[in-house]
Amino acid sequence: MSLLQPILLFDLSAINFVAGATGVFTVKVLTSSANVLKLSGQRWFIDEDKVTADKTTGTQITDNLDLALTTAIPQNVVVTFTYSKVLTAKTSAIHIFTDFSFAVGALSTSILLYDATFEIGGVKATRVNATAMYKKNAGDSFVAVTELDNALATKQYVKELALETNKLGGKTWSAIGDSIGTNQLTTKIYHEYIKEAYGMLAVNNFSVAGSTVAKYDSADAHQSMALRYTSVVDADIITVFGGTNDAASYGPTYVPIGTMADRTVDTFYGAYHVLLMGLLTKFPTRKIGVFTPIQRTGKYELLLPFVQAIKEVAAFYSIPCLDLFNSGGLPADFPAFKTAYIPDGTHPNAEGHRLLAAKIGSFIASL
The missing domain is CATH 3.40.50.1110 (SGNH hydrolase)
Incomplete structure (x- = not known):
């Protein structure tokens, strides 16, 4: 089984919080491929770097099995994932690695992540346009990561898709x-x-x-x-x-x-x-x-x-x-x-x- 981790970076500097506050991460996921099995885990790293997304040198406040979801991600269905964790220190940035498991590594597969938010006490952080991809397994590879803004959810085809899947x-x-x-x-x-x-x-x-x-x-x-x-x-x-x-x-x-x-x-x-x-x-x-x-x-x-x-x-x-x-x-x-x-x-x-x-x-x- 192959595993890749899209990385999202959030700027926390404008939020007034203290160590021990709870951070809440939410993201919507959409794929047309049956090759995507599940969202299998997350890793959160906090530090002062508000520029580099792919960074694991900060303090890790989740382990890779924290999420451990076993629910499949079905084709053409908008799935919303929400996850929360206590922030052990007050920092300026958080790097969120989201683990997706694939059935076949050498199969062209696309995943759309949108409406990604990070909140502390109901206040939303700013997402930095520095999306990256982390390869967990040495044999895994990817072609490209395309940066999309959070307004994607307003696109008509996403609205139509959500209406279609709601038929069931x-x-x-x-x-x-x-x-x-x-x-x-x-x-x-x-x-x-x-x-x-x-x-x-x-x-x-x-x-x-x-x-x-x-x-x-x-x-x-x-x-x-x-x-x-x-x-x-x-x-x-x-x-x-x-x-x-x-x-x-x-x-x-x-x-x-x-x-x-x-x-x-x-x-x-x-x-x-x-x-x-x-x-x-x-x-x-x-x-x-x-x-x-x-x-x-x-x-x-x-x-x-x-x-x-x-x-x-x-x-x-x-x-x-x-x-x-x-x-x-x-x-x-x-x-x-x-x-x-x-x-x-x-x-x-x-x-x-x-x-x-x-x-x-x-x-x-x-x-």
């Missing part, structure tokens, strides 16, 4: 799925991250481990989504995340894929038709979206035709489809990613679910 605030969501939507290998599921990040009211989780889309056998031992959708409760947003078990879990006799003309639950094409027709009939005024399966280690060729079937059937009903197989950012046959995000080759861990949350959150916000 207070909304409800019914999520139909398989074990990817359960707590296998993770303590927090993708939809839980999204609910928290977007301020959604509730998520109704209809994910069942081992569930197929089609009816696998006469006893429906694997709880077909094409049959159990009838128990799904009403919500503002309805999503389907299935297909991996049909394609690659119950060999050597997998669910037959069938053809686009099928309309029964005995083939995958037919069952996906039944499922989407059923949801459209049951929830005609709701936002409905579907996701393809993510990749699985050693199962690429098995999954590929099922992914294509999902995209075809969704397009037939004009239902938006998020292709997590081809652009989900979880290449399960790539050893480094498998170890970091999909340890068993099938189920994402907590970090894998963070990546999914970034993709899925933006998608459902656009429905």
Whole structure:
């Protein structure tokens, strides 16, 4: 994991305070990249240098793990971070190093920091135009740091973006799925991250481990989504995340894929038709979206035709489809990613679910 630290410098000389006063730092963060995992820590240094931003020779009053946030920074969502600490001495300047963790070091990534403020007793300090970047790890690199003023928040595109992301605030969501939507290998599921990040009211989780889309056998031992959708409760947003078990879990006799003309639950094409027709009939005024399966280690060729079937059937009903197989950012046959995000080759861990949350959150916000 790579880590870079944008540095902000504030002039405290105009504020009348004494040692022991509390400083409050606030910054808004915006990124369009799923590569940004989290804000993982902060370091504050106080001294008399009001010119040089990248400076650690003063008194350090926070350690690198003070913030230790584990909440993901989702794509295209304005996130506000506020942090406070007692100032151990009266000085003229404070240098704030803000640590961002990235999934991949060698991936072009941009982060926008704006409306950064530092206050003592309700009085705002002056931010010095001397922004810099600190590389924590020797292998990390960056191309450029662009200085932007605090008026950026008045730009119309930021206002529009904030309005767009607020579309999910207070909304409800019914999520139909398989074990990817359960707590296998993770303590927090993708939809839980999204609910928290977007301020959604509730998520109704209809994910069942081992569930197929089609009816696998006469006893429906694997709880077909094409049959159990009838128990799904009403919500503002309805999503389907299935297909991996049909394609690659119950060999050597997998669910037959069938053809686009099928309309029964005995083939995958037919069952996906039944499922989407059923949801459209049951929830005609709701936002409905579907996701393809993510990749699985050693199962690429098995999954590929099922992914294509999902995209075809969704397009037939004009239902938006998020292709997590081809652009989900979880290449399960790539050893480094498998170890970091999909340890068993099938189920994402907590970090894998963070990546999914970034993709899925933006998608459902656009429905």
